[in-house]
Amino acid sequence: MHVSSDFFRQIASVAAAETLPRFRTRGAVDNKEAEGFDPVTEADQQAELAIRRLINAEFPGHGILGEEHGSENLSSSHVWVIDPIDGTRSFISGLPVWGTLVGLTIDGDAVAGMMSQPFTGELFYADGAGAHYDGPSGSRQLEVRKTVNLADAISFTTTPSLFKGKMRQRYDDFEKKIRLARYGTDCYAFAMLAAGTVDIVMDPGLQPYDIVALIPIIEQAGGVITTFEGGPAENGGDILAATTPQLHEAAMAALRG
Numbered sequence: 255m256h257v258s259s260d261f262f263r264q265i266a267s268v269a270a271a272e273t274l275p276r277f278r279t280r281g282a283v284d285n286k287e288a289e290g291f292d293p294v295t296e297a298d299q300q301a302e303l304a305i306r307r308l309i310n311a312e313f314p315g316h317g318i319l320g321e322e323h324g325s326e327n328l329s330s331s332h333v334w335v336i337d338p339i340d341g342t343r344s345f346i347s348g349l350p351v352w353g354t355l356v357g358l359t360i361d362g363d364a365v366a367g368m369m370s371q372p373f374t375g376e377l378f379y380a381d382g383a384g385a386h387y388d389g390p391s392g393s394r395q396l397e398v399r400k401t402v403n404l405a406d407a408i409s410f411t412t413t414p415s416l417f418k419g420k421m422r423q424r425y426d427d428f429e430k431k432i433r434l435a436r437y438g439t440d441c442y443a444f445a446m447l448a449a450g451t452v453d454i455v456m457d458p459g460l461q462p463y464d465i466v467a468l469i470p471i472i473e474q475a476g477g478v479i480t481t482f483e484g485g486p487a488e489n490g491g492d493i494l495a496a497t498t499p500q501l502h503e504a505a506m507a508a509l510r511g
Contacts, residue, residue, distance in 0.1 A: 256366075256381055256382040256383060257358060257366040257381050257382060258381065259379060259381055259386065259388075261312065262356075262368040262370075262377065262379045262381070263377065263388075264308060265305055265308060265309075265354070265356050265368065265370070266354065266368065266370035266372065266377050268301075268304040268305060268307075268308055269301040269304060269305055269338060269354040269370060269372070270354075270370065270372035271304065272297055272300040272301040272304055272338075273297045273301050273338070273339060273345075273354065273372060274372050274373065276295065276296060276297040277297070277345065277348075277350075277373060278348045281295055281296060281297070283295055283346050294322065294342060295339070295342060295345065295346065297338070297339060297345065298321070298322050298338050298339045298342060299322050299323070299338075301338035301339065301354060302320045302321070302322045302323050302336055302338040303323065305320075305336050305338065305354075305356060306318055306320065306323065306336070309334050313332065313334075315327075315330060315332070316330050316332040316333065316334055317329065317330035317332065317333035317334070318333065318334050318335075318336065319333055319334070319335045319336070319462065319463060320335075320336040320337075320338070320463065321336065321337045321338065321461070321463045322338060331360055331361050332358065332359070332360055333358070333359045334356060334357070334358055334359075335355075335356070335357045335358075335359060335364075335462055335463050335466040335467065336355070336356050336463060337354070337355040337356075337441075337463040337464060337467070338354055339352050339353075339354065340352060340353050340354070340355045340369075340440050340441040340463075340464060341353065341439070341440030341441060341442070343440075344438070344439070344440060349438075350371060350373040350374055351371070351438065351439040351440060351442040352371070352440060352441070352442075353369045353370060353371045353440070353441040353442060353445070354368075354369070354370040354371075354372070355367070355368070355369055355441055355463065355464070355466075355467035355468065356368050356467050357466035357467030357468070357469065357470065359466060359488060362486075362488055363488065364466045364467075364469035364470050364487075364488050365382055365470055366379075366380055366381055366382050366470050367379065367380055367466065367467035367468060367469065367470045367471055368380075368467060368471075369441050369442075369444075369445050369467060369468060369471065371442065371445075374389070374390070375389055375390050376388070376389040376390075376445075377389065378396065378445045378448060378449070378471055379471065380470035380471045380473070380474040380475075382470075382474075383474075384396075384474050384475075385397075385448055385470070385471050385472075385474040385475035387449060396448045396449055396450070396471070396474075396475040397450055397475055397476055398447060398448060398450055398472070398475050398476045398477040398497040398498070399450045399451075399453060399497045400497065400498060401453040401497050401498060401501050402498050402500040402501050402504075403500075403501070403504070404428075404431045404432050404501070404504050404505065404508065405431065405432065405433060406433055406453070407432045407433055407434075407453035407454050407501060407505075408432070408433060408434045408435075408436070408451075408452050408453050408454070409428075409429075409432050409434070409435050409436070409452070409453060409454035409455070409456065409505075410435075410436050410437065410438075410439060410443035410446075410447075410452055410454070410455045410456075411425070411435075411437060411455070411456050411457055412437065412438060412439075412440060412457050413437055413438070414426070414429075414437070416457065416458045416459060417458060418458075420511070421458070421509070423511075424508065424509055424510075424511045425456075425509070427508065427511070428505070428508040428509065431508060432454070441464075441467075441468060443455045444465075444468040444471070444472060444495060445468070445471065447472060447475075447477060447495055447496075447497065448468075448471045448472050448475035448477060449475075450475075453496065453497045453501060454494070454495065454496045454497075454501065454505050455493075455494075455495045455496075456482070456492075456493065456494045456495070456505065456509070457492075457493050458482075458491075458492040458493075459491070459492065460490045460491065460492075460493050461490045462488060462489055462490045464490060465479075465487055465488075465490055465493055466488055468495075469487050469488065472495050476497075477495055477496060477497050477498075478495065478496050478497075478498070478499055478502040479493065479494070479495040479496075480493075480494060480502070481493060481494070482494050482506065482509050483506075484506060494506060494509070
């Protein structure tokens with residue numbers, strides 16, 4: 255299914271109307287976890303409602319899975335997966351590396367998706383006919399770099415503390431094999447991989463709404479994205495994205511120890 259760029263822009267617009275006025279305003283933050291910290295804001299909740307209204311109006315037979323307001327009609331072959339603010343920790347910290355994620359799956363396969371960063375005025379999207387960028391510097395087709403060796407790679411993860419037990423030692427060893435390791439930025443790191451400035455992104459413990467929208471963007475820009483074991487990424491889990499099959503295999507091998 256081809257999703258029009260205009261529809262993605264509509265989604266980005268209605269979400270931005272809820273998120274931008276609340277960004278850097280020191281609004282209330284609730285915690286969704288009894289133990290630990292999983293923040294949610296009014297911006298998350300209202301942006302998702304606005305996106306749901308738009309999808310229901312345009313595609314009334316489709317299903318929706320959202321981080322903040324649950325699921326509806328998941329028996330449909332077409333399901334939209336929504337994370338209204340991926341990177342809420344960045345949002346509440348005033349850092350413009352969060353994004354609105356909306357992806358479409360057909361029979362479980364992610365086929366189209368978008369990541370909007372309204373503060374910087376950027377939209378990354380894959381419509382079934384390639385991956386694209388709209389922003390202050392203009393519009394262009396997205397294409398990953400052709401990096402094949404770990405020694406040449408720039409890699410991102412949210413934080414090494416997400417790697418537990420033996421995986422932490424393997425991650426630390428992996429860092430010694432690459433050119434540069436950076437942390438944070440959530441969905442923005444995956445967008446940068448598609449844009450050709452980053453080579454590897456790895457994040458353990460993701461939910462479907464954290465990654466579904468990004469899968470088509472990376473794949474249609476020429477990259478590879480799977481679980482750490484090489485399986486489909488649509489159901490979330492431990493996710494690894496890389497620019498080329500060779501680099502992806504090298505990163506998987508490093509994580510296997």
